Amino acid sequence: xxxxxxxxxxxxxxxxxxxxxxxxxxxxxxxxxxxxxxxxxxxxxxxxxxxxxxxxxxxxxxxxxxxxxxxxxxxxxxxxxxxxxxxxxxxxxxxxxxxxxxxxxxxxxxxxxxxxxxxxxxxxxxxxxxxxxxxxxxxxxxxxxxxxxxxxxxxxxxxxxxxxxxxxxxxxxxxxxxxxxxxxxxxxxxxxxxxxxxxxxxxxxxxxxxxxxxxxxxxxxxxxxxxxxxxxxxxxxxxxxxxxxxxxxxxxxxx
Amino acid sequence: xxxxxxxxxxxxxxxxxxxxxxxxxxxxxxxxxxxxxxxxxxxxxxxxxxxxxxxxxxxxxxxxxxxxxxxxxxxxxxxxxxxxxxxxxxxxxxxxxxxxxxxxxxxxxxxxxxxxxxxxxxxxxxxxxxxxxxxxxxxxxxxxxxxxxxxxxxxxxxxxxxxxxxxxxxxxxxxxxxxxxxxxxxxxxxxxxxxxxxxxxxxxxxxxxxxxxxxxxxxxxxxxxxxxxxxxxxxxxxxxxxxxxxxxxxxxxxxxxxxxxxxxxxxxxxxxxxxxxxxxxxxxxxxxxxxxxxxxxxxxxxxxxxxxxxxxxxxxxxxxxxxxxxxxxxxxxxxxxxxxxxxxxxxxxxxxxxxxxxxxxxxxxxxxxxxxxxxxxxxxxxxxxxxxxxxxxxxxxxxxxxxxxxxxxxxxxxxxxxxxxxxxxxxxxxxxxxxxxxxxxxxxxxxxxxxxxxxxxxxxxxxxxxxxxxxxxxxxxxxxxxxxxxxxxxxxxxxxxxxxxxxxxxxxxxxxxxxxxxxxxxxxxxxxxxxxxxxxxxxxxxxxxxxxxxxxxxxxxxxxxxxxxxxxxxxxxxxxxxxxxxxxxxxxxxxxxxxxxxxxxxxxxxxxxxxxxxxxxxxxxxxxxxxxxxxxxxxxxxxxxxxxxxxxxxxxxxxxxxxxxxxxxxxxxxxxxxxxxxxxxxxxxxxx
Numbered sequence: 001x002x003x004x005x006x007x008x009x010x011x012x013x014x015x016x017x018x019x020x021x022x023x024x025x026x027x028x029x030x031x032x033x034x035x036x037x038x039x040x041x042x043x044x045x046x047x048x049x050x051x052x053x054x055x056x057x058x059x060x061x062x063x064x065x066x067x068x069x070x071x072x073x074x075x076x077x078x079x080x081x082x083x084x085x086x087x088x089x090x091x092x093x094x095x096x097x098x099x100x101x102x103x104x105x106x107x108x109x110x111x112x113x114x115x116x117x118x119x120x121x122x123x124x125x126x127x128x129x130x131x132x133x134x135x136x137x138x139x140x141x142x143x144x145x146x147x148x149x150x151x152x153x154x155x156x157x158x159x160x161x162x163x164x165x166x167x168x169x170x171x172x173x174x175x176x177x178x179x180x181x182x183x184x185x186x187x188x189x190x191x192x193x194x195x196x197x198x199x200x201x202x203x204x205x206x207x208x209x210x211x212x213x214x215x216x217x218x219x220x221x222x223x224x225x226x227x228x229x230x231x232x233x234x235x236x237x238x239x240x241x242x243x244x245x246x247x248x249x250x251x252x253x254x255x
Numbered sequence: 256x257x258x259x260x261x262x263x264x265x266x267x268x269x270x271x272x273x274x275x276x277x278x279x280x281x282x283x284x285x286x287x288x289x290x291x292x293x294x295x296x297x298x299x300x301x302x303x304x305x306x307x308x309x310x311x312x313x314x315x316x317x318x319x320x321x322x323x324x325x326x327x328x329x330x331x332x333x334x335x336x337x338x339x340x341x342x343x344x345x346x347x348x349x350x351x352x353x354x355x356x357x358x359x360x361x362x363x364x365x366x367x368x369x370x371x372x373x374x375x376x377x378x379x380x381x382x383x384x385x386x387x388x389x390x391x392x393x394x395x396x397x398x399x400x401x402x403x404x405x406x407x408x409x410x411x412x413x414x415x416x417x418x419x420x421x422x423x424x425x426x427x428x429x430x431x432x433x434x435x436x437x438x439x440x441x442x443x444x445x446x447x448x449x450x451x452x453x454x455x456x457x458x459x460x461x462x463x464x465x466x467x468x469x470x471x472x473x474x475x476x477x478x479x480x481x482x483x484x485x486x487x488x489x490x491x492x493x494x495x496x497x498x499x500x501x502x503x504x505x506x507x508x509x510x511x512x513x514x515x516x517x518x519x520x521x522x523x524x525x526x527x528x529x530x531x532x533x534x535x536x537x538x539x540x541x542x543x544x545x546x547x548x549x550x551x552x553x554x555x556x557x558x559x560x561x562x563x564x565x566x567x568x569x570x571x572x573x574x575x576x577x578x579x580x581x582x583x584x585x586x587x588x589x590x591x592x593x594x595x596x597x598x599x600x601x602x603x604x605x606x607x608x609x610x611x612x613x614x615x616x617x618x619x620x621x622x623x624x625x626x627x628x629x630x631x632x633x634x635x636x637x638x639x640x641x642x643x644x645x646x647x648x649x650x651x652x653x654x655x656x657x658x659x660x661x662x663x664x665x666x667x668x669x670x671x672x673x674x675x676x677x678x679x680x681x682x683x684x685x686x687x688x689x690x691x692x693x694x695x696x697x698x699x700x701x702x703x704x705x706x707x708x709x710x711x712x713x714x715x716x717x718x719x720x721x722x723x724x725x726x727x728x729x730x731x732x733x734x735x736x737x738x739x740x741x742x743x744x745x746x747x748x749x750x751x752x753x754x755x756x757x758x759x760x761x762x763x764x765x766x767x768x769x770x771x772x773x774x775x776x777x778x779x780x781x782x783x784x785x786x787x788x789x790x791x792x793x794x795x796x797x798x799x800x801x802x803x804x805x806x807x808x809x810x811x812x813x814x815x816x817x818x819x820x821x822x823x824x825x826x827x828x829x830x831x832x833x834x835x836x837x838x839x840x841x842x843x844x845x846x847x848x849x850x851x852x853x854x855x856x857x858x859x860x861x862x863x864x865x866x867x868x869x870x871x872x873x874x875x876x877x878x879x880x881x882x883x884x885x886x887x888x889x890x891x892x893x894x895x896x897x898x899x900x901x902x903x904x905x906x907x908x909x910x911x912x913x914x915x916x917x918x919x920x921x922x923x924x925x926x927x928x929x930x931x932x933x934x935x936x937x938x939x940x941x942x943x
Binding site for chain 1: 522523525526527528529530531532535536538539852855856858859860861862863864865
């Protein structure tokens, strides 16, 4: 299988010599094309820092991050923006839709900034909207639709550029459980039917159970890895809960 | 502690203060410049008659300065309010730390004092240097010769500026204290989260409203240009102005929706870069800015119109004056003073003589004159305005109750008039024994007289009836003046029975027998300088000899025009500063709201170059829209101004004035645009 993401021995430090915090402490892993990977961990475990480093929003202190053959730690300035625009897709917890634009325009914006031909843009937007079931709300403003619909618009915006890797940061964080389920189902559709590679950060076990593989992070290190394999989602969910219990604290921590 | 805190605050938020500071500095500088006019070197060089005019101008400028101070004061309070809003959260934090409202007010007080002192100092320095350039302008406008350059500093203006601005700053301080005392802590802390609701207008309605507004504007434009002659009174003009204002508001209400709709139909343009984001931003924000946009547009319109038409008025006046002053001097004195004890014998005796005789008797060398013409002017109580206007008298009296209908008509024999017309270079006339001609070039009077003549132009002098040769008044005048103000001269045939006791005046017109300007000035001084022989002798005897000279007419009217220009520039620039500052602050407020939107754009991978471009476009469009509409308004406004000034300003003289206006507006407006763009760029910059 083709490797989309290779993370090699990355470290990220905050602070100065006297007061050093290791947010990421020597993490390495690979993601292959078509995978749906979840990253779990408590708050402060370093999972968001990891995502920020992969998404080029933040820089690593040491190590390499190779996305589709490019070492992104070596990219600078406009190349970095271009890379982010063309190779990555983002889905955020608080949607990050522009409130002044309609759903259609929010999705189209991701393409217009890549200077695509206007005819292609129109066709692509309508196509993706159909796949995510948001055709009806294309002409509505974000404030006129529900949270779940907003997040599906945001997903459409992330996927429409055909990115090599989709990065989702707590995508269900601001949704009720029904909307969350609908969204995760559309993630599955993206993953299975459109062969999208997804890396999702979450602290919610139910959300994580939709992934094929989960990396658990604690104190900046990979603590455990769980592969769904042939399990049903229910079995996978139970395994996640087990590890979460372990992750919550080791016996030695309790005095 | 508070002192340190406020000093640091200013340093920290210097970029926020930029617009505030710019406005204060420009305000102070212009205030100083115009109030220092009286001590300008050029002012001391000009002749005495111009000097009185300058006094008039200065007293007018003093009053206008009070008005300007009020405008600037309001502007400063507005700008200051913007700064407080930006810092609500900061104040909230101070309060959670236990600082009282009184102490916060004190911080603001200190800040206002710092900014006030710095801006006053910078503004005064700028003003003092700019007034040096101004003195060159003054010299050119008043035609004073500035052979040597001296550095001018007006102490009076300096203290006046300090005083006025100190009062303004105190007003700001009081306002601040008042604002702070009303705030609740919870509102301060959550101030940033409160966002205005997104309301989108239906683009179809926008298109319809826009078209209606355009039709209204075209109607108003048509009325003030083609139909300008029908707009004789204010109550006819006011509805047109109202239509114009309403149309302006409607245009700003609908413009963004209209543009959005138009661009949306062109997918290629719409789906390019961040175009749709820019348009949506515009469409969203313009809702809340309709009122300010309209005010700004109208202010700019006034600035452009006032500046260009006043500059051109002056240039044209100067050119026209040469046509209005065909000879060097007019002299006249009253004839036939009654022997009723009111006058001395000397006066009565003299009143029987001609002007020339009087001049020679009192030691004037008549060879100083050439082309001399002297004519008698008649008048009789038998023939007053009410007699010549008899056919329309009832109607006219209702309309203009203030006119002096008992004024006797001025009567001149046709051969006498032709003598004057000949040296003035004007058309001469012939009359049959039963005809007369009315000369009148004062527009409103001419309208009345024309109506009277058309109705029934028959008049009676000494029992004989005369009819008007033409069915309207002819233009012409006997006495020179700055403009066309001849309210009526009746030309009658030589055969007309005008008795000697009807002689009202003896009127003389002549050129100076001189070739160089210096020689002319020497002769002129005989009639102007009271210390010289002629005038002092006449004064002793109590003989009143009146007159006008070409030189004095030119000087005084140039002076009047220049006053108009100065006041126009003063008001125009202040309006310009006020509107630019409001627009700039409005935009900065929006940029803070827009910060989040730009962050999202960054997150989805828009690079800085494109973000800056779309910010530039957005602010640029906000600045351009009122300017463009104002320019379109002005094209018609200036034309109307030309018509209104009854030909005093001409189109040929407009071009240089418009160029000057464009430069002034370009500089001030451009400065504010740049300050806004840089300020906004700073606001939306990502915090790392």
